[in-house]
Amino acid sequence: MVRNIASYLLIALTISIIVYVSFQSNETIDLSGKYSTKDLSLNYTVSNDADKDNNLYSKSKTSDYKFSPYLGKSFVGFKEALAFKESGGDYFSINSFGYLGKYQFGEETLKMIGINNPTKFLKSPGLQEKAFIANSARNKWILRRDIKNFVGRRINGFIVTESGILAAAHLAGPGNVKKYLRSYGLDNFADGFGTTVQNYMKRFSGYDTSFVKANKRAKAI
Structure with missing residues (x-):
């Protein structure tokens, strides 16, 4: 019994000492120096592609902005880079010459790949993607011999590639x-904005376009 009382007294005395010391101490621990977020950059972004003309953001009627990450030299990278150059990636764009959509198709080209309703085409992102694939397949068939004969050759200082x-x-x-x-580069067509065949061949060189299969009768519908 005496031992139990002594134990209780010792515990009570220890607690009293700890409480007393804690109230007497004026020292505070300052964590601000080691753990502050002051002056740290907390905004994480994806770096721009080397081509400054290709914006990462583009406005459309359906959303304020669409984010497009850098997709390298893949086929998706090819078509998205081309789309940003054509329209800023806007499915609902119509330029001053009447070219339509994300990839800026003319109505005559649309007819060749089976699209006869430009209004419906402009309202359908899915159809526009199909149109790009179909037109690329058709062009690849028409140019199959030129692709075979000229890819890898140098014209006006740059190497010709299939994607170009x-x-x-x-x-x-x-x-x-x-x-x-x-x-060999002497007949260099330019469109209404002054963009030339050579400009596009150089700008979009080196992408993987093996996904596109040459097809004489390719249709989007």
């Missing part, structure tokens, strides 16, 4: 690309 040829065909039509290649 397909991009230029999207801009100017396959006939004008043939003229450029077969004249």
Whole structure:
């Protein structure tokens, strides 16, 4: 019994000492120096592609902004880079010459790939993506011999690639690309804004366009 009382007294005395010391101490622990977020950059962003003309953001009627990450030299990277150059990636864009959508198609080109309703086309992002694939497949078939004969050759200081040829065909039509290649760069068509076949062949060179299969009768519908 005496031992129990002594134990209780010792515990009570220890607690009293701890409480007393804690109230007497004026020292505070300052964590602000080691753990402050002051002057730290807390905004994480994706760096821009080397091409400053390709904005990472584009406005559309359906949303304020659409984010497009850098997609490298993949086929998706190819078509998205081309779309940003054409329209800023806006599915609902119509330029001053009447070209439509994300990839800026003319009505005659749309007819060749089975699209006869431009209004419906402009309202359908899915159809626009199908149209891009179909038109690329058709152009690849038309230019199949030129792709075989000129890819890897140097014209006006740059190496010709399949993706550059397909991009230029999207801009100017396959006939004008043939003229450029077969004249070794002397016949260099320019569109209404002054953009040339050579400009697109250089700008969009080196992408993987093996996904596109040459098809004479390719249709979006």
